Amino acid sequence: SSSNIVNIVEVGPRDGLQNEKGSVIPVHLKAELINRLVQAGVTNVEAGSFVSPKWVPQMAGTADVLKQKTTAPGVHYAVLVPNHRGLDDLLSLLSSSSQPSQSPPLTDEISIFTAATDAFTRANLNCSTSESLSRLSPVARTALDNNLRVRGYVSVVIACPYTGKVDYKRVREVAKELLEMGCYEVSLGDTVGQGTPFEIQEMIEEVSKDIPVSKLAGHFHDTYGTAVANVLAALNSGIRTIDSSVGGLGGCPYSPGATGNVATEDVLYALQNSPYTVAGTANGTIDLNQMADIGWWISEKLGRDSVSRVGRALRAR
Ligand code: HMG
Ligand code: MG
Numbered sequence: 001s002s003s004n005i006v007n008i009v010e011v012g013p014r015d016g017l018q019n020e021k022g023s024v025i026p027v028h029l030k031a032e033l034i035n036r037l038v039q040a041g042v043t044n045v046e047a048g049s050f051v052s053p054k055w056v057p058q059m060a061g062t063a064d065v066l067k068q069k070t071t072a073p074g075v076h077y078a079v080l081v082p083n084h085r086g087l088d089d090l091l092s093l094l095s096s097s098s099q100p101s102q103s104p105p106l107t108d109e110i111s112i113f114t115a116a117t118d119a120f121t122r123a124n125l126n127c128s129t130s131e132s133l134s135r136l137s138p139v140a141r142t143a144l145d146n147n148l149r150v151r152g153y154v155s156v157v158i159a160c161p162y163t164g165k166v167d168y169k170r171v172r173e174v175a176k177e178l179l180e181m182g183c184y185e186v187s188l189g190d191t192v193g194q195g196t197p198f199e200i201q202e203m204i205e206e207v208s209k210d211i212p213v214s215k216l217a218g219h220f221h222d223t224y225g226t227a228v229a230n231v232l233a234a235l236n237s238g239i240r241t242i243d244s245s246v247g248g249l250g251g252c253p254y255s256p257g258a259t260g261n262v263a264t265e266d267v268l269y270a271l272q273n274s275p276y277t278v279a280g281t282a283n284g285t286i287d288l289n290q291m292a293d294i295g296w297w298i299s300e301k302l303g304r305d306s307v308s309r310v311g312r313a314l315r316a317r
Pocket of ligand 1: 015018049050051052053054055056080082083085086087089113124125126153154155156188189190191219
Protein backbone atom coordinates (compact mmCIF):
# COMPACT_ATOMS: atom_id res chain seq x y z
CA SER A 1 0.00 0.00 0.00
CA SER A 2 1.43 3.35 -1.00
CA SER A 3 1.26 6.61 0.92
CA ASN A 4 -1.51 9.11 0.41
CA ILE A 5 0.86 12.07 0.25
CA VAL A 6 0.90 13.74 -3.14
CA ASN A 7 3.89 15.86 -4.20
CA ILE A 8 3.47 18.73 -6.59
CA VAL A 9 6.24 19.92 -8.88
CA GLU A 10 5.29 23.46 -9.86
CA VAL A 11 6.52 23.97 -13.43
CA GLY A 12 4.85 27.33 -14.17
CA PRO A 13 8.02 29.46 -14.18
CA ARG A 14 9.63 27.11 -16.73
CA ASP A 15 7.05 25.13 -18.74
CA GLY A 16 4.48 27.87 -18.15
CA LEU A 17 6.53 30.81 -19.33
CA GLN A 18 8.82 29.24 -21.98
CA ASN A 19 6.14 29.39 -24.67
CA GLU A 20 5.07 33.02 -24.18
CA LYS A 21 5.21 34.90 -27.47
CA GLY A 22 6.10 38.54 -27.72
CA SER A 23 8.40 40.42 -25.42
CA VAL A 24 10.58 38.61 -22.90
CA ILE A 25 9.03 38.56 -19.43
CA PRO A 26 11.21 40.64 -17.09
CA VAL A 27 13.51 38.80 -14.71
CA HIS A 28 12.05 40.52 -11.63
CA LEU A 29 8.56 39.24 -12.52
CA LYS A 30 9.81 35.65 -12.92
CA ALA A 31 11.64 35.89 -9.59
CA GLU A 32 8.54 37.30 -7.91
CA LEU A 33 6.42 34.48 -9.36
CA ILE A 34 8.80 31.90 -7.87
CA ASN A 35 8.80 33.66 -4.48
CA ARG A 36 5.00 33.85 -4.40
CA LEU A 37 4.72 30.14 -5.24
CA VAL A 38 7.09 29.24 -2.41
CA GLN A 39 5.12 31.46 0.00
CA ALA A 40 1.98 29.55 -0.98
CA GLY A 41 3.65 26.32 0.18
CA VAL A 42 5.38 24.98 -2.94
CA THR A 43 8.58 23.01 -2.20
CA ASN A 44 9.50 21.90 -5.73
CA VAL A 45 9.56 24.54 -8.43
CA GLU A 46 11.12 24.48 -11.87
CA ALA A 47 12.71 27.91 -11.98
CA GLY A 48 13.79 28.10 -15.62
CA SER A 49 16.13 26.57 -18.14
CA PHE A 50 19.68 26.89 -19.47
CA VAL A 51 18.85 26.18 -23.10
CA SER A 52 19.84 27.90 -26.33
CA PRO A 53 18.26 31.38 -26.40
CA LYS A 54 17.88 30.92 -30.16
CA TRP A 55 15.63 27.95 -29.52
CA VAL A 56 13.69 29.29 -26.52
CA PRO A 57 14.11 33.07 -26.11
CA GLN A 58 11.86 33.33 -23.02
CA MET A 59 14.31 31.39 -20.84
CA ALA A 60 17.33 33.59 -21.63
CA GLY A 61 17.37 35.34 -18.23
CA THR A 62 17.33 32.23 -16.05
CA ALA A 63 20.76 32.91 -14.46
CA ASP A 64 19.49 36.28 -13.24
CA VAL A 65 16.19 34.76 -12.10
CA LEU A 66 18.13 32.28 -9.96
CA LYS A 67 20.13 35.11 -8.40
CA GLN A 68 17.17 37.45 -7.86
CA LYS A 69 14.73 34.99 -6.29
CA THR A 70 14.83 34.32 -2.57
CA THR A 71 16.44 30.94 -1.89
CA ALA A 72 14.39 29.29 0.83
CA PRO A 73 15.98 26.35 2.66
CA GLY A 74 14.41 23.00 1.82
CA VAL A 75 12.96 24.20 -1.49
CA HIS A 76 14.21 22.61 -4.73
CA TYR A 77 14.54 25.18 -7.52
CA ALA A 78 15.17 22.92 -10.51
CA VAL A 79 16.77 24.14 -13.72
CA LEU A 80 16.14 22.39 -17.03
CA VAL A 81 19.27 21.74 -19.12
CA PRO A 82 19.37 20.23 -22.64
CA ASN A 83 23.08 19.41 -22.83
CA HIS A 84 26.45 19.60 -21.05
CA ARG A 85 26.85 23.24 -22.04
CA GLY A 86 23.72 24.13 -20.03
CA LEU A 87 25.03 22.28 -16.97
CA ASP A 88 28.50 23.88 -17.31
CA ASP A 89 26.91 27.33 -17.41
CA LEU A 90 24.88 26.50 -14.32
CA LEU A 91 27.89 25.15 -12.44
CA SER A 92 29.91 28.27 -13.17
CA LEU A 93 27.02 30.41 -11.95
CA LEU A 94 26.88 28.36 -8.75
CA SER A 95 30.62 28.68 -8.12
CA SER A 96 30.77 32.40 -8.98
CA SER A 97 27.69 33.64 -7.13
CA SER A 98 28.90 34.93 -3.80
CA GLN A 99 26.63 33.87 -0.97
CA PRO A 100 27.21 33.55 2.75
CA SER A 101 28.61 30.07 3.38
CA GLN A 102 25.61 29.16 5.53
CA SER A 103 22.99 29.94 2.94
CA PRO A 104 21.59 27.25 0.61
CA PRO A 105 22.89 27.11 -2.99
CA LEU A 106 20.84 28.90 -5.69
CA THR A 107 19.71 25.48 -6.88
CA ASP A 108 20.36 21.84 -6.02
CA GLU A 109 18.64 20.18 -8.97
CA ILE A 110 18.62 19.90 -12.75
CA SER A 111 16.07 18.35 -15.07
CA ILE A 112 17.07 16.61 -18.27
CA PHE A 113 14.71 15.62 -21.04
CA THR A 114 14.22 13.41 -24.04
CA ALA A 115 11.22 11.78 -25.71
CA ALA A 116 9.64 8.48 -26.67
CA THR A 117 9.90 9.26 -30.41
CA ASP A 118 12.88 10.27 -32.54
CA ALA A 119 10.76 12.83 -34.40
CA PHE A 120 9.95 14.72 -31.22
CA THR A 121 13.48 14.51 -29.86
CA ARG A 122 14.75 15.93 -33.16
CA ALA A 123 12.37 18.85 -32.89
CA ASN A 124 13.25 19.51 -29.25
CA LEU A 125 16.96 18.58 -29.04
CA ASN A 126 18.07 18.29 -32.69
CA CYS A 127 19.13 14.63 -32.37
CA SER A 128 17.62 11.14 -32.12
CA THR A 129 16.40 9.75 -28.80
CA SER A 130 19.32 7.32 -28.49
CA GLU A 131 21.80 10.11 -29.30
CA SER A 132 20.13 12.28 -26.67
CA LEU A 133 20.48 9.53 -24.07
CA SER A 134 24.21 9.16 -24.84
CA ARG A 135 24.62 12.92 -24.52
CA LEU A 136 22.62 13.15 -21.31
CA SER A 137 24.43 10.37 -19.49
CA PRO A 138 27.63 12.43 -18.87
CA VAL A 139 25.43 15.43 -17.97
CA ALA A 140 23.78 13.38 -15.24
CA ARG A 141 27.13 12.07 -14.04
CA THR A 142 28.68 15.55 -13.77
CA ALA A 143 25.59 16.89 -12.02
CA LEU A 144 25.64 14.08 -9.46
CA ASP A 145 29.39 14.60 -8.92
CA ASN A 146 28.54 18.21 -8.10
CA ASN A 147 25.85 17.26 -5.59
CA LEU A 148 22.92 18.18 -7.80
CA ARG A 149 19.83 16.00 -7.94
CA VAL A 150 18.79 14.97 -11.44
CA ARG A 151 15.22 14.60 -12.61
CA GLY A 152 14.37 13.12 -16.02
CA TYR A 153 11.53 13.73 -18.45
CA VAL A 154 10.16 11.54 -21.20
CA SER A 155 8.02 13.60 -23.57
CA VAL A 156 5.20 12.40 -25.85
CA VAL A 157 4.33 9.35 -23.75
CA ILE A 158 0.86 9.01 -25.33
CA ALA A 159 0.94 10.69 -28.73
CA CYS A 160 3.56 12.49 -30.80
CA PRO A 161 2.60 15.59 -32.82
CA TYR A 162 4.72 14.27 -35.70
CA THR A 163 4.19 10.49 -35.68
CA GLY A 164 0.93 9.89 -33.81
CA LYS A 165 0.24 7.04 -31.37
CA VAL A 166 3.24 6.17 -29.21
CA ASP A 167 4.54 2.71 -28.29
CA TYR A 168 4.40 2.52 -24.48
CA LYS A 169 7.26 -0.02 -24.50
CA ARG A 170 9.50 2.72 -25.86
CA VAL A 171 8.38 4.99 -23.01
CA ARG A 172 9.43 2.26 -20.59
CA GLU A 173 12.85 1.78 -22.21
CA VAL A 174 13.63 5.49 -22.28
CA ALA A 175 12.45 6.02 -18.69
CA LYS A 176 14.60 3.09 -17.58
CA GLU A 177 17.69 4.54 -19.22
CA LEU A 178 17.11 7.88 -17.51
CA LEU A 179 16.86 6.15 -14.12
CA GLU A 180 19.97 4.08 -14.83
CA MET A 181 21.98 7.22 -15.52
CA GLY A 182 21.08 8.52 -12.06
CA CYS A 183 17.74 10.35 -12.25
CA TYR A 184 15.93 10.07 -8.91
CA GLU A 185 12.59 10.30 -10.71
CA VAL A 186 11.25 10.29 -14.25
CA SER A 187 8.32 12.46 -15.22
CA LEU A 188 6.08 11.07 -17.94
CA GLY A 189 4.94 13.87 -20.23
CA ASP A 190 1.73 13.93 -22.22
CA THR A 191 3.25 16.84 -24.10
CA VAL A 192 0.42 17.09 -26.62
CA GLY A 193 -2.26 16.91 -23.93
CA GLN A 194 -4.23 14.41 -25.95
CA GLY A 195 -4.21 11.46 -23.52
CA THR A 196 -7.32 10.04 -21.88
CA PRO A 197 -7.44 8.58 -18.35
CA PHE A 198 -7.61 5.00 -19.62
CA GLU A 199 -4.64 5.53 -21.92
CA ILE A 200 -2.67 7.04 -19.04
CA GLN A 201 -3.45 4.00 -16.89
CA GLU A 202 -2.42 1.59 -19.66
CA MET A 203 0.81 3.53 -20.27
CA ILE A 204 1.74 3.57 -16.55
CA GLU A 205 0.96 -0.13 -16.31
CA GLU A 206 3.44 -0.82 -19.12
CA VAL A 207 6.15 1.48 -17.73
CA SER A 208 5.85 0.12 -14.19
CA LYS A 209 6.55 -3.44 -15.38
CA ASP A 210 10.20 -2.44 -15.11
CA ILE A 211 10.19 0.62 -12.86
CA PRO A 212 8.85 1.13 -9.34
CA VAL A 213 5.92 3.51 -9.61
CA SER A 214 7.44 5.54 -6.74
CA LYS A 215 10.10 6.69 -9.23
CA LEU A 216 7.54 8.04 -11.71
CA ALA A 217 5.74 11.35 -11.97
CA GLY A 218 2.88 12.50 -14.20
CA HIS A 219 3.13 15.60 -16.41
CA PHE A 220 -0.10 16.33 -18.22
CA HIS A 221 -0.92 19.13 -20.61
CA ASP A 222 -4.60 20.03 -20.83
CA THR A 223 -5.21 20.55 -24.55
CA TYR A 224 -8.29 18.30 -24.66
CA GLY A 225 -9.47 19.07 -21.11
CA THR A 226 -8.53 15.66 -19.70
CA ALA A 227 -5.57 16.71 -17.53
CA VAL A 228 -7.32 16.65 -14.12
CA ALA A 229 -8.87 13.28 -14.99
CA ASN A 230 -5.43 12.08 -16.06
CA VAL A 231 -3.98 13.16 -12.69
CA LEU A 232 -6.59 11.00 -10.95
CA ALA A 233 -5.82 8.10 -13.30
CA ALA A 234 -2.12 8.44 -12.47
CA LEU A 235 -2.89 8.47 -8.73
CA ASN A 236 -5.04 5.36 -9.18
CA SER A 237 -2.05 3.73 -10.86
CA GLY A 238 0.14 4.53 -7.85
CA ILE A 239 1.93 7.69 -9.00
CA ARG A 240 2.34 10.25 -6.19
CA THR A 241 4.16 13.12 -7.92
CA ILE A 242 2.34 15.45 -10.26
CA ASP A 243 3.75 18.30 -12.34
CA SER A 244 1.41 21.27 -12.64
CA SER A 245 1.48 24.92 -13.54
CA VAL A 246 -0.14 27.79 -11.66
CA GLY A 247 -2.92 29.38 -13.70
CA GLY A 248 -2.60 26.55 -16.23
CA LEU A 249 0.22 28.45 -17.94
CA GLY A 250 2.29 26.99 -20.66
CA GLY A 251 2.97 24.70 -23.56
CA CYS A 252 5.95 23.31 -25.39
CA PRO A 253 7.28 25.41 -28.29
CA TYR A 254 7.84 22.17 -30.25
CA SER A 255 4.33 20.77 -29.77
CA PRO A 256 2.10 22.89 -32.05
CA GLY A 257 -1.30 23.72 -30.57
CA ALA A 258 -0.64 22.12 -27.19
CA THR A 259 -1.90 24.19 -24.25
CA GLY A 260 -0.56 24.58 -20.73
CA ASN A 261 -0.02 22.06 -17.98
CA VAL A 262 -2.82 21.03 -15.68
CA ALA A 263 -3.41 24.03 -13.40
CA THR A 264 -1.98 23.58 -9.90
CA GLU A 265 -5.10 25.08 -8.33
CA ASP A 266 -7.29 22.62 -10.28
CA VAL A 267 -5.28 19.69 -8.90
CA LEU A 268 -5.50 21.09 -5.35
CA TYR A 269 -9.26 21.53 -5.71
CA ALA A 270 -9.81 18.05 -7.13
CA LEU A 271 -7.94 16.46 -4.21
CA GLN A 272 -9.95 18.21 -1.47
CA ASN A 273 -12.02 15.89 0.72
CA SER A 274 -10.14 12.91 -0.65
CA PRO A 275 -7.84 10.29 0.84
CA TYR A 276 -4.91 12.35 -0.47
CA THR A 277 -2.94 15.13 1.18
CA VAL A 278 -0.86 17.46 -0.96
CA ALA A 279 2.53 18.08 0.65
CA GLY A 280 3.63 21.67 1.18
CA THR A 281 4.77 24.23 3.72
CA ALA A 282 1.60 26.34 4.14
CA ASN A 283 0.00 24.60 7.12
CA GLY A 284 1.44 21.36 5.78
CA THR A 285 0.08 21.78 2.27
CA ILE A 286 -0.18 24.23 -0.64
CA ASP A 287 -2.73 26.99 -0.18
CA LEU A 288 -5.47 26.72 -2.83
CA ASN A 289 -6.69 30.31 -2.57
CA GLN A 290 -3.18 31.74 -2.72
CA MET A 291 -2.41 29.62 -5.78
CA ALA A 292 -5.58 30.80 -7.53
CA ASP A 293 -4.60 34.41 -6.77
CA ILE A 294 -1.09 33.85 -8.13
CA GLY A 295 -2.63 32.31 -11.26
CA TRP A 296 -4.64 35.50 -11.80
CA TRP A 297 -1.73 37.77 -10.89
CA ILE A 298 0.70 36.24 -13.41
CA SER A 299 -1.96 35.85 -16.12
CA GLU A 300 -2.90 39.52 -15.80
CA LYS A 301 0.79 40.45 -16.03
CA LEU A 302 0.80 38.50 -19.31
CA GLY A 303 -2.28 40.41 -20.46
CA ARG A 304 -4.99 37.79 -20.11
CA ASP A 305 -7.33 35.95 -17.74
CA SER A 306 -6.36 32.87 -15.74
CA VAL A 307 -7.26 29.73 -17.70
CA SER A 308 -7.59 27.68 -14.48
CA ARG A 309 -11.22 26.62 -14.12
CA VAL A 310 -10.91 26.76 -10.33
CA GLY A 311 -9.21 30.17 -10.50
CA ARG A 312 -12.13 31.47 -12.56
CA ALA A 313 -14.77 29.90 -10.34
CA LEU A 314 -13.23 31.33 -7.17
CA ARG A 315 -13.05 34.80 -8.68
CA ALA A 316 -16.70 34.66 -9.80
CA ARG A 317 -17.95 33.83 -6.30
P1 HMG B 1 21.75 22.72 -31.79
O1 HMG B 1 21.44 23.87 -32.70
O2 HMG B 1 21.85 21.36 -32.37
O3 HMG B 1 23.04 22.95 -30.90
O4 HMG B 1 20.65 22.73 -30.63
P2 HMG B 1 24.42 23.62 -31.14
O5 HMG B 1 25.35 22.93 -30.20
O6 HMG B 1 24.75 23.67 -32.60
O7 HMG B 1 24.19 25.10 -30.61
C1 HMG B 1 23.41 26.07 -31.27
C2 HMG B 1 23.64 27.42 -30.60
O8 HMG B 1 23.12 27.39 -29.27
C3 HMG B 1 25.12 27.75 -30.44
O9 HMG B 1 25.21 29.15 -30.46
C4 HMG B 1 25.44 27.27 -29.05
O10 HMG B 1 26.51 27.95 -28.46
C5 HMG B 1 24.17 27.60 -28.30
P3 HMG B 1 25.79 29.91 -31.78
O11 HMG B 1 27.16 29.35 -32.01
O12 HMG B 1 24.82 29.57 -32.90
O13 HMG B 1 25.76 31.36 -31.38
N1 HMG B 1 23.90 26.69 -27.17
C6 HMG B 1 23.49 27.10 -25.95
N2 HMG B 1 23.24 28.33 -25.45
C7 HMG B 1 22.83 28.39 -24.17
N3 HMG B 1 22.63 27.31 -23.40
C8 HMG B 1 22.86 26.07 -23.86
C9 HMG B 1 23.31 25.94 -25.19
N4 HMG B 1 23.62 24.87 -25.96
C10 HMG B 1 23.98 25.35 -27.16
N5 HMG B 1 22.65 25.03 -23.08
C11 HMG B 1 20.15 22.40 -28.31
C12 HMG B 1 20.72 21.81 -29.58
C13 HMG B 1 20.07 21.28 -27.30
C14 HMG B 1 21.09 23.52 -27.83
C15 HMG B 1 18.76 22.99 -28.62
O14 HMG B 1 18.03 22.01 -29.29
C16 HMG B 1 18.01 23.45 -27.40
O15 HMG B 1 18.40 24.40 -26.71
N6 HMG B 1 16.87 22.80 -27.09
C17 HMG B 1 16.05 23.14 -25.96
C18 HMG B 1 14.60 23.07 -26.36
C19 HMG B 1 13.71 23.38 -25.17
O16 HMG B 1 14.09 24.07 -24.25
N7 HMG B 1 12.47 22.84 -25.22
C20 HMG B 1 11.49 23.06 -24.20
C21 HMG B 1 11.76 22.30 -22.93
S1 HMG B 1 11.29 20.59 -23.00
C22 HMG B 1 9.58 20.58 -22.69
O17 HMG B 1 8.98 21.62 -22.64
C23 HMG B 1 8.89 19.27 -22.43
C24 HMG B 1 8.61 19.02 -20.93
O18 HMG B 1 7.82 20.06 -20.38
C25 HMG B 1 7.90 17.68 -20.75
C26 HMG B 1 6.67 17.52 -21.63
O19 HMG B 1 5.73 18.35 -21.59
O20 HMG B 1 6.67 16.52 -22.37
C27 HMG B 1 9.94 18.97 -20.16
MG1 MG C 1 5.67 20.16 -20.53
